[in-house]
Amino acid sequence: MGRLTAVPLVAVALAAPWLVALIAPGQQRYIVHVLIYTALFAALALSYDLVVGHVGSLSLAHPAFFGAGAYTAAILATRAGWPFLADVAGAVLVAGVLAAVAGVPLFRLTEHAFAVGTLGFAVVAWIVATNWVEVTRGPLCITGIPKPVTTLPAWYGVALAALGVVLVLYLGMTTFRLGRALHAVRDNEPLAAAAAINPLRYRRLAFAVGGALAGGIGALYAHYLSVFCPEEMTMALTVNLLVILFLGGVGSLRGVLVGAVLFTALPEVLRLAPTWRLVIYGALLLVIVVRSPEGLEGLFRRRAGAR
Amino acid sequence: MLTDVLETLVHGLTLGSMYAMVAAGLALMLGVARLINFAHGEFFMLGAYAFWFGYREYELPYVVAGALAVAAMVVWGLVYQLGVIRAILARSWHVQLIATLATSIVLTNLAIIVFGTQPKEVPTKLSSTILDIGGFRLAWQRLLVLGGAVVVFWALQRFVTRTRAGRAMRAMSQNREACAVVGVDVQRVALVTFAVSAALAAVAAVLVSPLFNIFPDMGTGLTLKAFAAVVAGGFGYVNGAIAASFLIGVVEALAGSYISYAYKDAIAFLIMIAVLLWRPAGLFGRRIGI
Amino acid sequence: MALLEVRGLVKRFLGIVAVNGVDLDVRRGELVSLIGPNGSGKTTLFNCVTGFLGADGGRVRFRDDDVTNAAPHRIARLGLGRTFQQVSVFGRLSARDNLIVFLQQHQEERWLARLVRTPRLRRLEKEAVARAHALLDLVGLGEKADAPAGSLSYGQRKLLAFAAALMPDPELILLDEPAAAVNPTMINQMKEHIRALHRQGKTVLLVEHNMDVVMDISQRVVVLDHGQKIAEGPPDVIRRDPAVIEAYFGR
Numbered sequence: 055m056g057r058l059t060a061v062p063l064v065a066v067a068l069a070a071p072w073l074v075a076l077i078a079p080g081q082q083r084y085i086v087h088v089l090i091y092t093a094l095f096a097a098l099a100l101s102y103d104l105v106v107g108h109v110g111s112l113s114l115a116h117p118a119f120f121g122a123g124a125y126t127a128a129i130l131a132t133r134a135g136w137p138f139l140a141d142v143a144g145a146v147l148v149a150g151v152l153a154a155v156a157g158v159p160l161f162r163l164t165e166h167a168f169a170v171g172t173l174g175f176a177v178v179a180w181i182v183a184t185n186w187v188e189v190t191r192g193p194l195c196i197t198g199i200p201k202p203v204t205t206l207p208a209w210y211g212v213a214l215a216a217l218g219v220v221l222v223l224y225l226g227m228t229t230f231r232l233g234r235a236l237h238a239v240r241d242n243e244p245l246a247a248a249a250a251i252n253p254l255r256y257r258r259l260a261f262a263v264g265g266a267l268a269g270g271i272g273a274l275y276a277h278y279l280s281v282f283c284p285e286e287m288t289m290a291l292t293v294n295l296l297v298i299l300f301l302g303g304v305g306s307l308r309g310v311l312v313g314a315v316l317f318t319a320l321p322e323v324l325r326l327a328p329t330w331r332l333v334i335y336g337a338l339l340l341v342i343v344v345r346s347p348e349g350l351e352g353l354f355r356r357r358a359g360a361r
Numbered sequence: 362m363l364t365d366v367l368e369t370l371v372h373g374l375t376l377g378s379m380y381a382m383v384a385a386g387l388a389l390m391l392g393v394a395r396l397i398n399f400a401h402g403e404f405f406m407l408g409a410y411a412f413w414f415g416y417r418e419y420e421l422p423y424v425v426a427g428a429l430a431v432a433a434m435v436v437w438g439l440v441y442q443l444g445v446i447r448a449i450l451a452r453s454w455h456v457q458l459i460a461t462l463a464t465s466i467v468l469t470n471l472a473i474i475v476f477g478t479q480p481k482e483v484p485t486k487l488s489s490t491i492l493d494i495g496g497f498r499l500a501w502q503r504l505l506v507l508g509g510a511v512v513v514f515w516a517l518q519r520f521v522t523r524t525r526a527g528r529a530m531r532a533m534s535q536n537r538e539a540c541a542v543v544g545v546d547v548q549r550v551a552l553v554t555f556a557v558s559a560a561l562a563a564v565a566a567v568l569v570s571p572l573f574n575i576f577p578d579m580g581t582g583l584t585l586k587a588f589a590a591v592v593a594g595g596f597g598y599v600n601g602a603i604a605a606s607f608l609i610g611v612v613e614a615l616a617g618s619y620i621s622y623a624y625k626d627a628i629a630f631l632i633m634i635a636v637l638l639w640r641p642a643g644l645f646g647r648r649i650g651i
Numbered sequence: 652m653a654l655l656e657v658r659g660l661v662k663r664f665l666g667i668v669a670v671n672g673v674d675l676d677v678r679r680g681e682l683v684s685l686i687g688p689n690g691s692g693k694t695t696l697f698n699c700v701t702g703f704l705g706a707d708g709g710r711v712r713f714r715d716d717d718v719t720n721a722a723p724h725r726i727a728r729l730g731l732g733r734t735f736q737q738v739s740v741f742g743r744l745s746a747r748d749n750l751i752v753f754l755q756q757h758q759e760e761r762w763l764a765r766l767v768r769t770p771r772l773r774r775l776e777k778e779a780v781a782r783a784h785a786l787l788d789l790v791g792l793g794e795k796a797d798a799p800a801g802s803l804s805y806g807q808r809k810l811l812a813f814a815a816a817l818m819p820d821p822e823l824i825l826l827d828e829p830a831a832a833v834n835p836t837m838i839n840q841m842k843e844h845i846r847a848l849h850r851q852g853k854t855v856l857l858v859e860h861n862m863d864v865v866m867d868i869s870q871r872v873v874v875l876d877h878g879q880k881i882a883e884g885p886p887d888v889i890r891r892d893p894a895v896i897e898a899y900f901g902r
Contacts, residue, residue: 112455159638166397167596167637169458170588174630177585185623230768231755231776234744238752241741244703248735250727250756250819289581293466296459329470336466343459344448 071207086206093213096314097220099298101267107305109260110240115172118179121287123149123269124276128196138202142273149269154262183284195283297339303351364497369618375503377610378510382565384587384602386558392534392597394551399461402580403468408434408563409575413481427567438559472577480574488571502571509568526553589633601645654679661708669695671878682849684865685858687875693858701733702726732821738809742801749800750783753818786814806833826857830864
């Protein structure tokens with residue numbers, strides 16, 4: 055993304071709540087809420103893109119780390135009375151360590167088996183969240199999670215700040231030498247090994263960082279809603295993230311951001327029941343992945359290249 | 362005490378039979394067509410609903426309703442193959458996985474919309490008649506499941522070794538390029554394999570539905586466990602998947618009874634991960650072919 | 652002491668013994684060719700030596716290190732470069748990036764350091780870029796530096812892969828069929844490049860089917876058949892060896 059186009063976009067993003075207040079004052083609460091969701095989902099999608107798009111590991115385990123972070127923050131805040139930043143840090147740490155540890159057996163699996171293994175891991179995580187009632191309160195959810203800020207514009211600021219942090223890390227990892235190494239592993243693993251790159255190390259790195267960031271976003275999400283339930287860490291989340299990635303353009307910053315904006319805006323526009331929403335997303339994902347796996351970013355690049 | 366253990370074992374074998382029939386179909390597709398089908402469990406789920414529809418709503422006899430359900434799944438399998446699978450057969454496994462995963466989501470949620478989330482029951486005479494041998498109690502339906510599984514696997518074995526289609530499937534699982542050269546219609550064989558794998562899952566559904574509830578999500582869980590069995594048994598090796606399925610079924614039943622009912626579903630994955638850590642190529646190694 | 656020492660290497664695949672107790676020495680500065688009929692185990696040997704396949708028996712030593720069954724990235728790090736029979740590049744990276752990838756790992760390895768673009772890293776990157784351009788010019792791909800490697804022709808990708816293997820200045824280079832599937836002009840180009848490497852004192856081991864190339868540039872030829880070494884010596888001697896002729900034609 056060019057530096058010149060980024061600046062006005064960032065300015066608009068920062069000023070959004072006030073712009074909305076000017077344009078549509080009656081709807082301000084609702085629209086800012088959608089913006090907050092969008093920022094959080096964009097950050098989560100970027101963390102997922104590190105694993106799927108940049109190092110090419112089709113992990114289906116992301117909800118496990120999202121949930122681990124959310125529950126850690128929720129428990130630390132409600133049971134141990136930790137302050138906001140501390141419990142978010144704790145969430146990032148726990149999720150990151152979980153991803154690092156889980157990565158050891160999981161990355162011993164080859165491709166397909168890896169995907170299945172990560173899915174199994176996500177399912178086990180959900181089962182634990184639902185059944186370990188002493189800790190997570192199971193289906194009763196953890197409630198009363200304190201909010202560090204109360205006004206919506208302030209929350210928007212928090213969400214944007216989180217997106218900013220994730221963005222910096224994302225760019226740091228996907229450009230320059232580290233990015234080159236990740237992409238080499240993604241594009242041709244044996245050749246990367248011949249280039250003295252240890253593919254396992256880089257896959258585990260992307261997985262751990264992606265997981266840690268997902269945990270942080272989970273923590274913020276839990277604080278924002280004040281409630282966190284096991285339903286938030288099901289495969290539906292993976293499907294949503296996959297739609298964002300493939301709709302927008304996997305492995306591309308602009309693509310993922312566009313995908314996140316479209317994905318969070320659309321359902322609000324469509325106002326559908328969750329089941330129908332999933333039917334449509336599933337169908338959409340199917341069509342996109344078969345016809346145009348590079349998503350909108352791919353279409354855009356092709357048009358730009360043809361000019 | 363002993364009767365409890367025996368009953369749990371029988372339950373485990375019942376589960377194992379179900380998992381094995383589902384996993385065998387999945388392994389077939391992997392072995393023959395190198396296809397990852399995440400919507401495989403939906404053959405079971407839709408087959409179960411089709412059976413319920415025929416048996417409960419239309420009050421057809423068991424065998425008729427069952428046969429119709431299997432036929433319906435074969436038809437659906439062909440439609441799915443021609444519509445979706447053909448488009449992704451030559452693509453990378455990422456595409457296959459995501460496309461079939463998407464299909465699974467669509468089917469599951471459509472089932473929720475059409476049938477509702479309330480589980481459906483299909484009690485039959487056999488599932489309510491209990492055989493009692495000195496305190497050891499067992500529903501006749503369970504014997505049917507076990508017997509059915511044996512018959513099905515025997516039939517599968519015969520099909521694969523005796524018929525032309527079956528031999529083509531075997532050949533394709535061993536060397537796809539050679540098959541195309543020799544004139545085997547690769548697309549047709551893939552179609553037949555798909556129909557067989559759909560039928561296997563549907564038969565399992567018809568046999569097992571009277572014992573358990575039918576609900577829209579059941580396909581997803583089965584797909585995962587079937588995959589766990591396929592991976593643990595040695596990717597694409599059908600007999601390995603069957604063996605691993607029985608292992609998972611029995612361990613799950615025992616763990617569910619004696620360790621923790623809530624976490625029993627996690628057993629399959631824990632087994633898979635344990636097997637893979639011990640033997641990364643699966644229990645039986647990388648055997649080629651079916 | 653030889654730079655590369657292979658002793659009794661064995662590799663089995665599903666009941667077939669692809670490599671059956673092969674001994675091979677490559678001394679510093681030599682240009683050795685490994686030949687043999689199809690299926691004789693040449694590429695399998697290559698893959699075992701470079702870590703891409705695990706050996707079922709025997710030992711491989713590179714300089715002072717025992718690299719038997721070592722991971723391929725570790726062996727590459729020790730200074731052993733290779734090309735692949737199926738020409739292998741990073742399709743989505745530019746030609747220049749394809750080359751830099753091969754050097755960056757040798758320059759520094761701590762990934763944490765990479766997150767921060769220190770002046771030292773920037774300097775190393777500039778050096779890598781310069782070297783990449785030099786090698787691209789050497790193989791005649793200077794103008795294609797920015798082109799994605801996937802857009803290059805087969806011959807160009809072959810040259811690119813060759814240049815990439817040279818980036819970290821390896822002591823020993825293994826070339827897997829450098830003259831295969833390319834036109835005669837390219838073949839001559841390749842021969843010249845290999846000879847140039849030899850003149851610079853590099854050690855080269857190549858697998859090749861093209862007998863003209865082999866006889867023309869090799870110092871020593873090793874012949875495999877059915878996974879075993881059947882002959883070894885200078886090109887003229889090998890050319891006339893009855894066992895070799897038998898292996899190629901007598902079946």
